[in-house]
Amino acid sequence: MASLQDILVSAAINLLTALAFLAAFAFLRLQPINDRVYFPKWYLKGIRGTPTRSGAFVSKFVNLDMNTYLRFLNWMPAALKMPEPDLIEHAGMDSAVYIRIYLLGLKIFVPLMVLALVVLVPVNWTGKTLENIKDLTFSNIDKLSISNIPPGSIRLWAHLAMAYVFNFWTCYVLYKEYKIVAKMRLEFLASENRRPDQFTVLVRNVPPDPDESVSEHVEHFFCVNHPDHYLTHQVVYNANKLANLVAKKKSMQNWYTYYHNKYEKNPSKRPNTKTGFWGLWGTRVDAIDYYAAEIEKLSEEVIVEREKVISDPKAIVPAAFVSFKSRWGTAVCAQTQQSSNPTIWLTEWAPEPRDVYWDNLAMPYVELTIRRLLMTVGLFLLTFFFMIPIAFVQSLANIEGIEKVLPFLKTLIEMPFIKSIIQGFLPGIALKIFLILLPTILMTMSKIEGYTSLSSLERRSAGKYYLFILVNVFLGSIIAGTAFQQLNSFLHQSPTEIPKTVGVSIPMKATFFITYIMVDGWAGIAGEILRLVPLVIFHLKNTFLVKTEQDRDQAMDPGSWNFATSEPRIQFYFLLGFVYAVVTPVLLPFIVVFFAFAYLVFRHQIINVYDQTYESGAAFWPDVHRRLITCLIISQLLLMGLLNTKKAARSTPFLLALPVLTLWFHKFCKGLFESAFVIFPLQNAMIKDTLERAKEPNLDLKGYLQDSYVHPVFKGGELERPQVIDEEENNPLVPTKRTSHRSSNHGSEIGSDTAGF
């Protein structure tokens, strides 16, 4: 067990690492050449054009102004300066609410930390149990934890009382936060500009009709059943093949650009390539001609396929985006059941156009339920048995195994240096690769489950990742052994024994988790701000591919923060905080530092870096809340088990009330707030409709909605963003000139794709 000194040394190392990352960041971000990596959002918004600051050529790449280096931490106050309403306008509601999760951590854990340090640490310190036991190595950390309290001591009532105080405070903060976020969301929805999805409903499982096409059938059905409200509809094409062709063409264009640039730099030698896989084998040809011809060919194929998709009635999937004359009519259609058969004519609010996951729009009901069953079983197996195939791969991936399969490598492998590398490296590599692939695997599983919007896919993946972390990181760290072994031992233990088994080992793992927080939390967050991988990729792309301004925009595209992986990780810190608040209060300061630091960094990142692809209006908050409640209940059960082993069984009835009350609190909050995240109430719809009718009585809504839900391949390779333009029109930060430039850019892009390269 690590002593207090070890912890302090480790803290110092990690702090230094974090500071080194910060210093590197401070240095790198000041170099104009990196400007597009560290401030891409401003370029995308059109506010920054070029990183030029002074006239000299060198200063285009290197910052020579020494003064700026002195204020190398000044991004921190800058990150905090932007007020929340501006932040929502600048970065979107999703991002603004996402960083509130870190703030929530501070709100919960700062008072908890103060209370725990003032009340519980003295109680534990004077417990004097560990000193009396001989032949036991213990650290000062343990003297500050509940381990130092003798079993059955009256002091345990202090822990019990604090558990109540902590839980009530947490629930209070959670309630307030849920209320605020719900209010923010409703205000956001109310203040939003006109968007296509406000008038549109996604209709799935349109039943087949022998006499009518899907389009006619949809029109007739809604004309009859929503006669006063139906406006228009857009059918959905199965454009997967077309999308593949377009993607292939785009990759060819990249290669063409690469060789073209190469040729321009060195006109004396025309570059060659091979026609085979990845240019590794096949006949050698002139690269520029080859790719130009390929692009030509693909362009024709794209045109043919496009015609085929549009003219073939079988290419229309049994789903449609149906638009209504008013938000009221849309809200009605989205919330009601249309047919007596609940598996056809399914209606739901359309996701915004950028958010649609097009591949899943056509899926029959029976197939959907079977897919979900299989994925549930799959998730269970993945969570508990993932070690089995990995262990199998690891058993193969030893030196003897490689020599057997690839005997010609034998001489190479037998070299002492390479052998030692392989021996040190191989055992862990299968697990590492698996962990890197895990988010992708989970996202694929969510896609198979058939969700129709990117935001819901992210939310579902986050849920799966949370389960995985809970079982394999949290429980796996506390109890040695694989998840499968745990599951097996849990199945053969009584339900009252499980919390005891886990609870009793919790105090012993405190130092491990403190180190974990510092390595994964502190240094990890500092690494996040440094953006090392995007930095390298941007410079590579910039050197080899970028030809036009538009190419550079694409190369610097920062993407969005990844909700599916980052949110479950935050939840893990919440869980650690809840579990150790009563048991080992000295862990709390580390958690608080993590939340404060992460809040700062992510606020900086969403202001300057990330560009959300869609806006769900913080639709993820009910998930966040539910998982926090799960963490709370787990911590309560573990405390119950721990106190039981401390021979404080009389406290069990008092502790039993906690999960019951917490569950009730969850139900209560759910009833109060959840609907704000699912439903658009009729009253609010009516208010917006009335306002709009008064302001713009002659609005051509049908024209506005005409092409809003068209598969992106029909628009040319990437999603058009009508509502971004919409927002920009009202955004004083963005000069109108720039906007028109950007949309004309888009136009030419579409043109180049439809008319061929």
Added chain:
Amino acid sequence: MASLQDILVSAAINLLTALAFLAAFAFLRLQPINDRVYFPKWYLKGIRGTPTRSGAFVSKFVNLDMNTYLRFLNWMPAALKMPEPDLIEHAGMDSAVYIRIYLLGLKIFVPLMVLALVVLVPVNWTGKTLENIKDLTFSNIDKLSISNIPPGSIRLWAHLAMAYVFNFWTCYVLYKEYKIVAKMRLEFLASENRRPDQFTVLVRNVPPDPDESVSEHVEHFFCVNHPDHYLTHQVVYNANKLANLVAKKKSMQNWYTYYHNKYEKNPSKRPNTKTGFWGLWGTRVDAIDYYAAEIEKLSEEVIVEREKVISDPKAIVPAAFVSFKSRWGTAVCAQTQQSSNPTIWLTEWAPEPRDVYWDNLAMPYVELTIRRLLMTVGLFLLTFFFMIPIAFVQSLANIEGIEKVLPFLKTLIEMPFIKSIIQGFLPGIALKIFLILLPTILMTMSKIEGYTSLSSLERRSAGKYYLFILVNVFLGSIIAGTAFQQLNSFLHQSPTEIPKTVGVSIPMKATFFITYIMVDGWAGIAGEILRLVPLVIFHLKNTFLVKTEQDRDQAMDPGSWNFATSEPRIQFYFLLGFVYAVVTPVLLPFIVVFFAFAYLVFRHQIINVYDQTYESGAAFWPDVHRRLITCLIISQLLLMGLLNTKKAARSTPFLLALPVLTLWFHKFCKGLFESAFVIFPLQNAMIKDTLERAKEPNLDLKGYLQDSYVHPVFKGGELERPQVIDEEENNPLVPTKRTSHRSSNHGSEIGSDTAGF
């Protein structure tokens, strides 16, 4: 353990009892004097007027036609003759679907029985385990059960295979049945005549407004938010005090009638009464004058209170029945959320007027969630710890205890005869009283939970009663000891041990449950058709109270069958069938006989006796289905435990798939059919609206709905039934003359109540 012979003797006894009951029924029902007890529904429908068949005076009371006695079982084919559509029209959808539960039992268990007897019984019989164990008493029944199979035998695969066959067959039948019932319900709703609840939505939690009354607030809100559809609304008065006064007046009127009849029979002596409690003490007064004066006084109070309620704005609760111009508008309002605050302006389909539970209409959201939390905890305590207070009462209620509390009874109690009676009687009496009161307790708990319709109250109570039966009757019979002891032992066992503990004792309890089925099932059902208690009560009332035809109608009122207690009891038989189908197949014939007999009897009863107070359109079917699935899963888990103790652990993975598949099947069915029981789809609403508009273009809907949702006390003591009259108008079985007579009766009744006695 009972031998096969014991079982046969017991079967014979119970069959004879059942036959005796049936013979008594056959005899009693043929006596004209009992006609109103055994065929009240026909009187209520107005088809039978008087039981007179021949002219003689005696034959008014006693049936002298000997021929009819010979055909004493002819009610059976008569009960089966009425086809289902007629049955729905005659007795209502609820009743028609309710008896389908018995039919479902037959559909499931007859093929199971045949298969089990053909396949499993020979396999078990030739197992030859029990014969080889010496010093073990076993019966022939056990030789037919799985106990006769040696542990680890290959024969167990037959049981495993049959478990799959049984479960698939059950799920198939359940699926078909759910589909049929959903279709029946939709057809029933589509074919229904115009009813007030088709146009009405119950709005609860109307927020307070400082400037407007509840009525104005409701009107303004719906005028604004449903401008094209809102028609009218009716406020709800808090008329609990008024209802009490009316009830008191009614009881006084009963007493007045009683003494008046007494006086008329013996005019020489005016009856006396005492003014105190139950006429036991107080000053002696002339009974007729006293009650006449009391009724006079109460009538005045009723008038004053009625005025007060109608004029006092505080008597209006924050709830209202809002009516719309079309079914479409109603369906929209009922299915959507009105306000951004989901705890105000709650809308749901209004229950039909007879079905409204008026006391619960005004309940704020927070109070509601707290009440439900308390009732959940209460139900848990009631289910697992009800034996504690009963044991306490039993410990008090011994002879010494009574002598201590009531010493003056000592001499009486010490008499040997009385003492032995008390000693034999007392120990069980507290439990007996509790079990008799249990349905009332559960119904009260459901009422506290705040449900707004009688049908939902019944459904909730049924769920509670099911849990109680499951824990205390099923588990309590299999494992000795109270539910609390079971809970305690389960908590200290591993989850895999519990099915083993229960599973291993299941074969041993087969004979017990066979006896139970015969006593509670066979004889109980025969007792149901005899209606001994209503028979006695009717004749008592008829002798002492009945003065007018209307009084007789009231005295014979059969009420409705009690869903809350009878449905969970059926579920218990399903559970026994599922559990023993694989383990002890000889139990199945007893179950099949029960279902067949019960189907016959209840079909007879709903045709001839029961009169439903409300019509929910089989809204209970999703509950029935869910509980059947629960029974299935319990049986699967217990089989898993049993096979585990049989050292057939290799079968566990195969068995594990069963509950997973069953749960998936449940979710699948829920998605397919449940909405038909909750939601009225817009398409169907539109069809009905269009039809009606074509048929009756000049309908005065507002006038039709005017007073449909008025608290019954404003209508005079009992519920008016607009839609019954409605149905009768279209029912060719009912002569119109009679209808007008009945409604004029109603009119006079209202008159007598509003104008005073």
